[in-house]
Amino acid sequence: MAPILAIAIGALFGTGLYLMLRRSLVKLVLGLSFLAHGANLLIFGVGGLVEGHPPIVAEGETVLVPPYADPLPQALILTAIVISFAVTAFALVLVYRARESLGSDDLDDLGGTRT
Amino acid sequence: MKSLVLQTTTRLFEPLFLVFSLFLLLRGHHEPGGGFVGGLVAASAFVLRALAFDVASARRQLRIDPQRLIGIGLAVALASAFVSVGEGLPFMTGVWSGNVGTPLVFDAGVYVTVVGVVLTIVFGMAEET
Amino acid sequence: MTLLPALPIVIPLATAAMCLATAASRRVQRRLALAGSSAQLVASIALLATVRSEGIQVLEVGSWAPPFGISLVADLLSASMTVITAIIGLATVVYSLQSMDANRERFGYYAILQVLLMGVSGSFLTGDAFNLFVWFEVMLMSSFVLLALGGEQEQLEGALTYVTINLFSSALFLSGAALLYGAVGTLNLADAAERLRGGNVPVYIEGALAMLFLTCFGIKAAIFPLFFWLPGSYHTPPIAVTAVFAGLLTKVGVYALVRFFTLVFPGHGVDVHGILVWLAGFTMVTGVLGAAAQSDVRRILSFHIVSQIGYMVMGLALATPLALAGTVFYLIHHILVKTNLFFVSGIVARMQGGYELSRVGGFASKPVVAGLFLIPALSLAGIPPLSGFFAKLALVKAGIEIESYGIVAAALGTSLLTLYSMTKIWNEAFWKAVPDGIAAPRSAGGIGLMLLPSIVLASLTVAIGLGAGWLFALSIDASSQLLDPRAYVDAVLGSRR
Numbered sequence: 001m002a003p004i005l006a007i008a009i010g011a012l013f014g015t016g017l018y019l020m021l022r023r024s025l026v027k028l029v030l031g032l033s034f035l036a037h038g039a040n041l042l043i044f045g046v047g048g049l050v051e052g053h054p055p056i057v058a059e060g061e062t063v064l065v066p067p068y069a070d071p072l073p074q075a076l077i078l079t080a081i082v083i084s085f086a087v088t089a090f091a092l093v094l095v096y097r098a099r100e101s102l103g104s105d106d107l108d109d110l111g112g113t114r115t
Numbered sequence: 116m117k118s119l120v121l122q123t124t125t126r127l128f129e130p131l132f133l134v135f136s137l138f139l140l141l142r143g144h145h146e147p148g149g150g151f152v153g154g155l156v157a158a159s160a161f162v163l164r165a166l167a168f169d170v171a172s173a174r175r176q177l178r179i180d181p182q183r184l185i186g187i188g189l190a191v192a193l194a195s196a197f198v199s200v201g202e203g204l205p206f207m208t209g210v211w212s213g214n215v216g217t218p219l220v221f222d223a224g225v226y227v228t229v230v231g232v233v234l235t236i237v238f239g240m241a242e243e244t
Numbered sequence: 245m246t247l248l249p250a251l252p253i254v255i256p257l258a259t260a261a262m263c264l265a266t267a268a269s270r271r272v273q274r275r276l277a278l279a280g281s282s283a284q285l286v287a288s289i290a291l292l293a294t295v296r297s298e299g300i301q302v303l304e305v306g307s308w309a310p311p312f313g314i315s316l317v318a319d320l321l322s323a324s325m326t327v328i329t330a331i332i333g334l335a336t337v338v339y340s341l342q343s344m345d346a347n348r349e350r351f352g353y354y355a356i357l358q359v360l361l362m363g364v365s366g367s368f369l370t371g372d373a374f375n376l377f378v379w380f381e382v383m384l385m386s387s388f389v390l391l392a393l394g395g396e397q398e399q400l401e402g403a404l405t406y407v408t409i410n411l412f413s414s415a416l417f418l419s420g421a422a423l424l425y426g427a428v429g430t431l432n433l434a435d436a437a438e439r440l441r442g443g444n445v446p447v448y449i450e451g452a453l454a455m456l457f458l459t460c461f462g463i464k465a466a467i468f469p470l471f472f473w474l475p476g477s478y479h480t481p482p483i484a485v486t487a488v489f490a491g492l493l494t495k496v497g498v499y500a501l502v503r504f505f506t507l508v509f510p511g512h513g514v515d516v517h518g519i520l521v522w523l524a525g526f527t528m529v530t531g532v533l534g535a536a537a538q539s540d541v542r543r544i545l546s547f548h549i550v551s552q553i554g555y556m557v558m559g560l561a562l563a564t565p566l567a568l569a570g571t572v573f574y575l576i577h578h579i580l581v582k583t584n585l586f587f588v589s590g591i592v593a594r595m596q597g598g599y600e601l602s603r604v605g606g607f608a609s610k611p612v613v614a615g616l617f618l619i620p621a622l623s624l625a626g627i628p629p630l631s632g633f634f635a636k637l638a639l640v641k642a643g644i645e646i647e648s649y650g651i652v653a654a655a656l657g658t659s660l661l662t663l664y665s666m667t668k669i670w671n672e673a674f675w676k677a678v679p680d681g682i683a684a685p686r687s688a689g690g691i692g693l694m695l696l697p698s699i700v701l702a703s704l705t706v707a708i709g710l711g712a713g714w715l716f717a718l719s720i721d722a723s724s725q726l727l728d729p730r731a732y733v734d735a736v737l738g739s740r741r
Contacts, residue, residue, distance in 0.1 A: 016415075017216075020408070020412070025404070028408060032408065032411045032412070032415075035411075035412065035415040036411075036414075036418075037413055038415070038419075039415045039417075039418040039422065042418075042419050042422045042423070043418070043421075043422040043425070043525050044309045045422075045426075046423060046425055046426030047425070047426075072431075073422075073425070073426070076374055076421075076422075076425075078151075079378060080373075080377075082151070082417055083378070083381045083385075086232070086385060087381070087384075087385065087388075087411060087414075089236045089240070090385070090388055090389070090407070090409055091411070092240070093239070093240060093243065094388075094392055094400065094403055094404060094407060095404070096243065097392075097395055097400055098400045098401065098404055101395075101400060102397070102400075103398045106223070110401045110404070180267060180516060182264055182267070182352070183264060183265055183266075183267045185261075185262025185264050185265075186260070186261045186262065186263065186265030186266070186267075186355075187261075187264075187265045189257065189264070189265075189408070190258070190261040190262065190265050191263035193254065193257060193258055193261060196254075199246075199307075200246050200247045205246050205247075205303060205304050205305065205306065206246060206247050206250045206254075206303060206305055206306075207305050207306040207309050208306050208307040209306070214502060214522060
């Protein structure tokens with residue numbers, strides 16, 4: 001399972017970077033989301049892949065019985081997903097506004113801030 | 116796009132969504148659930164209305180500006196975190212009296228904040244186009 | 245400790261929540277922001293005083309013992325940084341009262357500014373790698389909104405650059421945090437430092453982790469070669485926003501670099517410091533050369549932020565007690581001076597109507613504004629007896645002590661070029677006669693609230709210069725805390741080890 005996950009993470013990062021290097025603004029946002037997904041999957045992967053129970057103490061027990069899934073990566077991923085949700089929403093609105101005022105979604109048409 | 120089927124279903128499902136969201140909020144006490152998912156479900160009720168009718172009608176139904184909800188939710192969550200300081204325990208420690216405690220208040224604050232944030236984003240984007 | 249280390253985070257949050265919840269009028273929001281920022285300043289000073297007298301303060305949030313829960317840790321560096329954050333926050337709120345337009349104020353400018361301050365303070369105080377990521381995001385989200393608020397085309401373009409590069413760096417940070425967790429099984433910085441020191445992690449993994457963090461914090465701090473986004477976006481929003489960004493945001497990146505490369509990766513396995521020396525030198529030189537080519541005051545000052553970051557990284561790279569003390573001193577001095585320079589350029593623009601050097605002139609007849617510019621400008625260039633002189637003196641002396649003459653030469657040369665750059669602004673805006681077709685500067689009447697924070701910051705710069713001994717003693721103490729991570733680890737993990 002781990003090699004498949006590793007390939008998936010690599011593919012997500014690669015796709016994200018490729019999309020970010022394109023000139024289209026929409027692809028830029030898509031690329032950023034891919035990167036965020038790749039990072040989330042990476043957290044999932046480093047948490048260790050075990051076939052176990054959810055990390056909830058069963059009725060009548062006082063401690064978790066192994067094997068159980070590491071709960072921390074899930075909490076981290078949830079947080080990261082929420083953040084990337086908000087950030088993506090903002091980026092989409094920003095790109096939409098930029099397209100409205102620029103009349104194009106080509107990054108090469110941006111000129112005002114070139115240094 | 117005004118679809119009669121969607122509009123009728125919306126009327127039917129909206130209360131259900133809201134009740135279910137409260138169920139999720141309370142269930143989060145011991146089992147999977149909690150303020151965040153509860154808030155998302157509650158917000159989706161209003162998003163559904165915005166899709167079936169229009170944003171103005173969803174705003175009317177919400178009665179309160181979603182941006183204010185963010186503030187109110189944050190204030191409630193923050194207030195719950197201070198209770199433990201009064202008892203001499205570190206900030207944000209859960210204080211319980213029987214089965215009810217400050218984590219529930221905190222979760223309720225999260226619930227309200229999530230509704231506010233999601234609706235601010237969705238309404239804002241829907242009105243943009 | 246039950247509350248104090250959390251206050252610099254909680255107070256701005258409460259202020260923002262109140263601004264939003266009451267949907268208050270502009271007038272009420274202004275008062276709330278003023279009250280909130282003042283309270284934050286008082287709380288931060290109280291925190292610094294406690295840390296100074298009682299040592300490192302740790303708050304186990306929610307009574308969850310480290311390394312399982314999130315701890316807020318205030319050592320001298322963190323506490324000093326929160327104080328300076330609160331000072332800049334309050335100054336910016338006051339400055340905004342007269343410089344911010346009504347539309348932005350109505351949209352919730354003050355609430356978002358408070359969230360930004362919360363994110364900055366949170367980043368300084370947290371003792372947990374993932375929590376640091378969350379604070380970074382809080383800070384970034386609010387800075388995105390502040391940057392794009394108003395939606396002028398130039399602003400949107402600046403925001404696009406800024407948002408893209410920062411999200412990229414966030415993805416790197418997240419991956420770094422993930423791999424750190426995979427390698428050592430903890431995200432608590434003190435615990436991670438302890439386990440990495442134990443030597444169970446292969447050196448190539450430690451090296452890869454260090455490089456990931458170096459890259460993502462390097463982007464945030466705008467060090468060479470990752471600085472290009474900064475001069476491309478900082479000049480676009482209203483001047484009060486630029487001023488608070490210039491003062492605080494890049495410095496959070498520098499702080500994160502200092503924290504990680506003194507505590508978590510102090511250079512046992514990989515020689516990060518050897519790389520940092522080169523980066524510091526290039527950052528100084530490219531920044532100051534970039535400034536020489538510009539003619540918009542805000543762009544000149546933006547490039548100077550980059551070059552000044554080089555000095556702070558230089559102290560970290562040399563990593564002697566004196567050098568790190570220089571970094572701490574430099575951070576504090578730079579935040580005050582840089583914010584003030586943007587404040588003054590805003591005042592000049594308000595009185596004559598522009599940031600372009602060819603379109604301003606004749607300010608020599610305005611002694612107050614001229615004085616307000618001269619103090620931070622000379623301090624930036626490092627003229628005694630102002631604060632910048634002592635900051636640079638410490639760094640240069642540290643460089644000579646360990647015979648790193650290359651970086652010392654770069655620092656001195658950059659200092660000279662900084663003086664040249666400041667002279668350019670002085671000649672054009674102040675010494676030169678009013679250009680043809682441009683009205684003479686208006687009187688400073690009616691912008692008293694823009695002058696006030698600038699005067700206060702300028703006085704602080706002078707005070708730091710005259711009373712350098714006191715601040716320097718603080719910096720030395722902060723630096724010895726940084727160089728001895730044992731105390732930090734002990735304070736966080738305590739008897740649990």
